[in-house]
Each structure stands twice: as structure tokens, then as C-alpha cells.
Amino acid sequence: MSPWPFTPSQPRDYSLPNASWSSEMQRLYEHYNNLCEMETEGGEKIKGAWRRLPSYNRSLKYATGGQCLSKLLQGKARIFTRNIEEQGAGFEYVVFVNKQEKTCVCVFQAGHLLEGPPGHVHGGAIATIIDSVTGTHATYLSGPVMTANLTVNYRSPIPLGSVVLVHSSLDKTEGRKTFLSCQVTSTDGSKMHTEATGIACLCPLVWATSWDSDGQSSRCGDGSSYCSERTAEAKQSPWAVGVLFECILFLNDQFSKTFTSH
Numbered sequence: 001m002s003p004w005p006f007t008p009s010q011p012r013d014y015s016l017p018n019a020s021w022s023s024e025m026q027r028l029y030e031h032y033n034n035l036c037e038m039e040t041e042g043g044e045k046i047k048g049a050w051r052r053l054p055s056y057n058r059s060l061k062y063a064t065g066g067q068c069l070s071k072l073l074q075g076k077a078r079i080f081t082r083n084i085e086e087q088g089a090g091f092e093y094v095v096f097v098n099k100q101e102k103t104c105v106c107v108f109q110a111g112h113l114l115e116g117p118p119g120h121v122h123g124g125a126i127a128t129i130i131d132s133v134t135g136t137h138a139t140y141l142s143g144p145v146m147t148a149n150l151t152v153n154y155r156s157p158i159p160l161g162s163v164v165l166v167h168s169s170l171d172k173t174e175g176r177k178t179f180l181s182c183q184v185t186s187t188d189g190s191k192m193h194t195e196a197t198g199i200a201c202l203c204p205l206v207w208a209t210s211w212d213s214d215g216q217s218s219r220c221g222d223g224s225s226y227c228s229e230r231t232a233e234a235k236q237s238p239w240a241v242g243v244l245f246e247c248i249l250f251l252n253d254q255f256s257k258t259f260t261s262h
């Protein structure tokens with residue numbers, strides 16, 4: 001690892017396969033990944049309806065130029081679902097979105113550190129993956145959001161180590177609010193594990209950016225007019241605002257350390 005924080009490099013994408021993925025996880029990854037690209041009759045490769053979204057371990061890495069800055073400014077902060085170093089021990093997941101249908105699916109393998117009831121996944125961990133998937137989906141559709149409401153109904157326990165599908169769909173948008181429904185099911189769809197609804201609210205301060213139709217760069221999706229206005233603002237200064245925000249957090253952190261050490 002370079003000691004110099006400004007060395008440009010690609011951030012690690014945690015949604016790519018690793019050795020801990022079970023054959024079922026790998027199979028579903030390949031299934032949805034194949035839907036991201038289609039072959040025409042002439043053998044030409046074209047984009048399919050689905051996109052795989054990258055996943056990083058620090059929020060600033062999603063912003064333009066954030067890879068360098070995150071090393072300097074985000075200190076020890078980590079995205080909750082990506083903070084367990086051991087592969088396969090925590091949240092292993094990959095998110096795909098379908099822009100046309102405004103749906104999203106996450107293939108989720110729950111590791112042994114997520115235990116709640118013996119041999120089964122903790123309810124808080126289930127709510128966490130639901131919040132992450134609906135939050136990611138709403139960000140893709142509307143722009144950077146905060147979860148305002150999440151209502152979860154647990155229908156049947158999820159065995160530790162198993163692979164499940166987390167489906168998120170858009171119910172409606174209303175001003176700054178994006179209403180989503182979510183179901184966690186077995187991979188063959190025969191068992192309902194969890195159902196949830198959520199309301200995501202566009203952030204008052206647009207400090208980060210979302211993915212474009214390739215699921216890669218930093219632009220808002222085709223959300224409401226509010227979102228379009230925000231997109232225009234975000235395009236002008238997406239990471240300048242982010243840097244300012246992060247600087248405030250960083251200085252705040254440093255001041256806190258100084259005061260608590262005396």
C-alpha cells in the first residue's frame with residue numbers, strides 16, 4: 001500500500017466474487033451478471049437491462065476523486081456492511097439494478113459473525129442488509145438519501161451461511177421521498193424470510209453522488225424534478241461539497257481527540 005494518500009488507484013470493489021462465496025452465491029452472481037450484457041443475433045455484445053453496482057468500504061470512495069481523499073479524511077470510518085476483514089465472516093453481497101423496471105436485487109450470503117438465534121441470522125443484520133439495499137436502490141433512482149423510515153416484518157429465520165435474495169422495488173416518489181418495498185426470499189423464491197417497507201429522503205446537503213446507467217460513474221438517476229435540480233447542483237460541485245463536509249468531520253474528530261486527551 002502506498003504511504004502517499006494522493007496516489008491514484010482504483011478502490012477495491014467488495015461486490016466481486018471471492019473465495020468465501022458458496023457455489024449458490026457464485027451461480028446467482030453469474031446469472032445476474034450475464035443479464036448485464038446481451039448478445040445480438042449478429043454476435044455483438046450490448047448492454048442488458050441490469051447493472052451491477054460497485055461496493056466500497058468507505059462512503060467517500062463513491063464520490064469523484066474520493067479514493068485519494070478517503071485515505072486522508074475518513075480515518076478509521078468504514079461502511080458498516082464492509083467492515084469485517086475476514087472474507088465470508090460478515091456480509092457478502094452484490095447488488096444489481098434494473099433501470100427500466102426500477103427494481104433491484106441483492107444476492108446475500110450471511111456469514112457466521114452475523115448470528116442472532118442459534119444458527120440463524122440476527123434480526124439487526126437482516127434489517128441492515130435491507131436498509132443497505134433499499135438505500136442503495138433509492139440512491140440509484142433519486143440521488144443521495146437518508147433512510148427516514150424502515151418497517152420490518154420477520155416471517156421465517158435465515159440460516160447462517162445460507163444465500164438469500166433481497167428484492168427491492170420502487171412504490172412511488174413524492175417530492176424528496178422515495179417509497180420502497182423489500183422482500184428477502186430463498187433463492188428459489190419458495191420461502192419468504194422477511195418483508196419490509198422503507199422511505200428514503202433525499203439529503204438536504206448533496207455531498208456525494210450516485211451511479212449512472214452503467215452503475216459506474218457519479219450522476220443521479222432519472223428521479224423526480226427535485227432530483228433533477230439536485231443533480232444539476234451535484235454536477236457543479238459534487239466532491240467539492242464532499243470535501244468540505246469531510247473536512248468539517250475530520251477537524252471535529254481532531255478537536256474531540258484533543259479535548260478528551262486533557
Ligand SMILES: CCCCCCCCCCCCCC(=O)SCCNC(=O)CCNC(=O)[C@H](O)C(C)(C)COP(=O)(O)OP(=O)(O)OC[C@H]1O[C@@H](n2cnc3c(N)ncnc32)[C@H](O)[C@@H]1OP(=O)(O)O
Binds near residue numbers: 135139143146176210
Ligand atoms: C450516496 C453515495 C454513497 C452511496 C453509498 C451506498 C452504500 C451504502 C448505502 C447505505 C444506506 C444506509 C442508509 C442509512 O442507514 S441512513 C442512516 C439512518 N437514517 C438517519 O439517520 C436519518 C435521520 N433523519 C434525518 O436525518 C431527517 O429526519 C431526514 C433527512 C430523514 C428528513 O429530515 P429533513 O429535515 O431533511 O426533512 P423533513 O423533516 O422536512 O422531512 C422531509 C419529508 O420526509 C418526511 N419524513 C421525515 N421523516 C419521516 C419518517 N420517519 N416517516 C415518514 N416520513 C418522514 C416528512 O414528513 C417530509 O415529508 P413532506 O412534508 O415533504 O411530504
